[in-house]
Amino acid sequence: MSLRWRQLKESDFVYYFFRDPVAYVSFAILLVLVISAFGAPLFAPHDPYDQTTIDIMDSELPPAWKDEGTAKFLLGTDDMGRDMFSTMLYGMRISIIIGLGAVALQAFIGIIIGLLSGYIKRFDTILMRIADVQLSFSTYMIAIFIGATCQMMFGVANYEKIAAPLLILIIGLAEWPQYARTVRASVLAERKKEYVEAARVIGLSKIRIMWRHILPNTLSPVLVISTVQVANAIMSEAALSFLGLGMPQSKPSLGSLITAGFEYIFSGTWWITIFPGILLVLLILVINLLGDWVRDYLNPKLYKG
Amino acid sequence: MSTLLSISRLNVDFALRKSTLRAINDVSLTIEEGERLGVVGESGAGKSVLGFSIIQLISKPGFIASGEIQFQGKNLASCTYEEMRSIRGNQISMIFQDPMMTLNPVLTIGSQMRETLQAHRQISTAEADRICIEKLKKVYIPSSEKRLKQFPHEFSGGMRQRIVIAISLLTDPSLIIADEPTTALDVTIQAEILDLMLELCESDNMGLMLITHDLAVVSQVTQRIAVMYAGTIVELGSTALITRDPQHPYTVGLLGALPQRAARSKRLNQIPGVMPGLAKIPPGCPFSNRCSLVEAICRSTRPALETKQSGIQVACHMVK
Numbered sequence: 001m002s003l004r005w006r007q008l009k010e011s012d013f014v015y016y017f018f019r020d021p022v023a024y025v026s027f028a029i030l031l032v033l034v035i036s037a038f039g040a041p042l043f044a045p046h047d048p049y050d051q052t053t054i055d056i057m058d059s060e061l062p063p064a065w066k067d068e069g070t071a072k073f074l075l076g077t078d079d080m081g082r083d084m085f086s087t088m089l090y091g092m093r094i095s096i097i098i099g100l101g102a103v104a105l106q107a108f109i110g111i112i113i114g115l116l117s118g119y120i121k122r123f124d125t126i127l128m129r130i131a132d133v134q135l136s137f138s139t140y141m142i143a144i145f146i147g148a149t150c151q152m153m154f155g156v157a158n159y160e161k162i163a164a165p166l167l168i169l170i171i172g173l174a175e176w177p178q179y180a181r182t183v184r185a186s187v188l189a190e191r192k193k194e195y196v197e198a199a200r201v202i203g204l205s206k207i208r209i210m211w212r213h214i215l216p217n218t219l220s221p222v223l224v225i226s227t228v229q230v231a232n233a234i235m236s237e238a239a240l241s242f243l244g245l246g247m248p249q250s251k252p253s254l255g256s257l258i259t260a261g262f263e264y265i266f267s268g269t270w271w272i273t274i275f276p277g278i279l280l281v282l283l284i285l286v287i288n289l290l291g292d293w294v295r296d297y298l299n300p301k302l303y304k305g
Numbered sequence: 306m307s308t309l310l311s312i313s314r315l316n317v318d319f320a321l322r323k324s325t326l327r328a329i330n331d332v333s334l335t336i337e338e339g340e341r342l343g344v345v346g347e348s349g350a351g352k353s354v355l356g357f358s359i360i361q362l363i364s365k366p367g368f369i370a371s372g373e374i375q376f377q378g379k380n381l382a383s384c385t386y387e388e389m390r391s392i393r394g395n396q397i398s399m400i401f402q403d404p405m406m407t408l409n410p411v412l413t414i415g416s417q418m419r420e421t422l423q424a425h426r427q428i429s430t431a432e433a434d435r436i437c438i439e440k441l442k443k444v445y446i447p448s449s450e451k452r453l454k455q456f457p458h459e460f461s462g463g464m465r466q467r468i469v470i471a472i473s474l475l476t477d478p479s480l481i482i483a484d485e486p487t488t489a490l491d492v493t494i495q496a497e498i499l500d501l502m503l504e505l506c507e508s509d510n511m512g513l514m515l516i517t518h519d520l521a522v523v524s525q526v527t528q529r530i531a532v533m534y535a536g537t538i539v540e541l542g543s544t545a546l547i548t549r550d551p552q553h554p555y556t557v558g559l560l561g562a563l564p565q566r567a568a569r570s571k572r573l574n575q576i577p578g579v580m581p582g583l584a585k586i587p588p589g590c591p592f593s594n595r596c597s598l599v600e601a602i603c604r605s606t607r608p609a610l611e612t613k614q615s616g617i618q619v620a621c622h623m624v625k
Contacts, residue, residue, distance in 0.1 A: 194401055195410070197407075200362060200393075201362065201398070201401075202394035202420070202424060203392070208424070216409075
């Protein structure tokens with residue numbers, strides 16, 4: 001165990017990581033955001049899901065430093081009287097869960113399809129044309145279509161219950177071609193290499209060659225697009241919620257908080273929409289910066305400059 | 306001694322859009338049990354295609370047009386994919402040119418070796434590890450238990466090639482096809498690897514088909530040589546005889562081109578011209594357009610591989 005730890009400490013990865021302020025600052029911020037999001041029940045001063053603690057009389061209170069603000073609500077309250085700070089932490093947790101879930105689904109479908117179409121020529125054309133068709137639809141168009149249909153089918157009350165898994169499914173299904181194309185491109189490069197031929201000569205089965213030999217060699221581009229895709233998925237979720245097809249107001253994500261506040265922005269209660277907005281931008285920004293750094297690190301042509 | 310592999314009248318074609326090219330033309334040869342055969346020739350002579358056609362892994366537009374490949378009582382040319390898969394890496398192993406490329410960079414040596422064994426046998430991991438270590442010792446990899454956990458990049462080129470050889474030995478094959486196993490290695494390591502292969506073949510009575518363009522390598526290791534030119538065997542016989550007294554004008558030229566045979570401070574000898582592309586092989590003898598002994602019959606009739614006075618099989622009208 002300690003050997004592994006030492007190996008990690010002495011690796012290039014860690015060395016370059018700590019030499020790049022953008023990388024470690026982004027990582028530190030991301031770490032704080034993720035910990036506070038998943039530790040929301042511990043850190044948040046209020047529980048926004050607990051109806052009994054919410055008082056409608058507290059609604060639309062400004063942040064604590066304003067004249068009418070109270071110390072009880074640091075960043076003010078929203079239109080339902082929920083503490084903004086707590087609600088944002090809970091909302092960020094939902095956003096991150098949906099982002100990660102959607103990316104896991106995208107990666108799962110995309111990697112399998114990418115491997116198959118890259119390694120088995122017969123499947124290539126049909127699978128890639130399906131991917132092209134999928135890509136020619138906008139993600140939002142599909143998502144809005146499915147989201148609206150489901151809302152009609154299940155009714156708004158039931159929709160609220162299935163909103164999170166449904167969003168994961170929608171965003172996951174809409175974006176898998178990104179993975180499929182990336183994996184396929186790497187597979188096409190890898191399959192020509194001699195170790196694949198050697199594996200065939202050994203007499204290994206196609207499935208084993210694909211999973212054990214080719215897939216691990218295609219993982220670095222997958223890692224890079226994963227970071228970007230997590231950020232994209234969180235943004236997609238926010239956009240859908242903003243359009244009213246995402247998370248319901250009773251269990252708001254960052255996107256639905258922004259929407260909720262948007263209705264009040266002209267009446268002067270700017271904090272309901274601005275704070276979640278800032279948090280969302282910060283979250284996406286640090287993920288993307290980290291993604292860029294990982295891409296540069298894994299690209300032998302760019303790093304060690 | 307019984308026959309291990311017998312190829313008879315093998316033709317391998319590559320289908321192009323409009324025509325088919327014959328990469329292997331009417332090749333017949335045998336390898337006895339425990340025999341070491343060298344296949345030499347220029348680039349594009351069909352050496353590697355011959356090797357790959359034995360294990361049915363010719364790359365895509367290529368296919369076996371006709372002929373038989375008898376191996377241990379089975380005709381490999383008519384085996385199904387699954388039958389072939391159980392023979393590959395099991396009874397017939399193959400070693401490639403570049404050991405830097407043939408090992409998967411992201412898997413440990415141990416897992417790649419174990420995988421080979423488990424692909425062909427129902428075997429526990431502990432038992433597989435025992436065999437792996439035994440084979441690594443055989444190719445003189447020190448502290449092999451520790452080495453199993455290492456990745457290919459932690460080894461030098463020579464060591465990697467020895468590991469590749471160890472992998473090919475895992476299932477105790479009766480035939481190893483080595484496709485230019487020493488080309489990517491430097492000269493001192495070349496000698497080391499060749500000695501090792503020689504030793505292993507002798508101790509385990511394994512057949513070896515050594516594909517190379519390096520005549521020095523062939524003369525060091527093999528008992529018999531097949532010289533290939535433009536998809537055909539032009540000369541086939543014992544290594545000692547051929548290296549001492551080559552018969553076919555092409556082999557004469559090849560051996561004459563070796564640097565140590567050229568007189569000092571003179572240009573190296575060469576065979577004039579280049580080997581014709583597969584689409585432009587001249588009618589008659591394929592070597593006729595470069596041959597110094599060429600006569601009218603050479604341009605019209607293809608010579609058959611016949612045993613000549615020297616005891617070597619030669620495909621040439623001019624050799625008696």
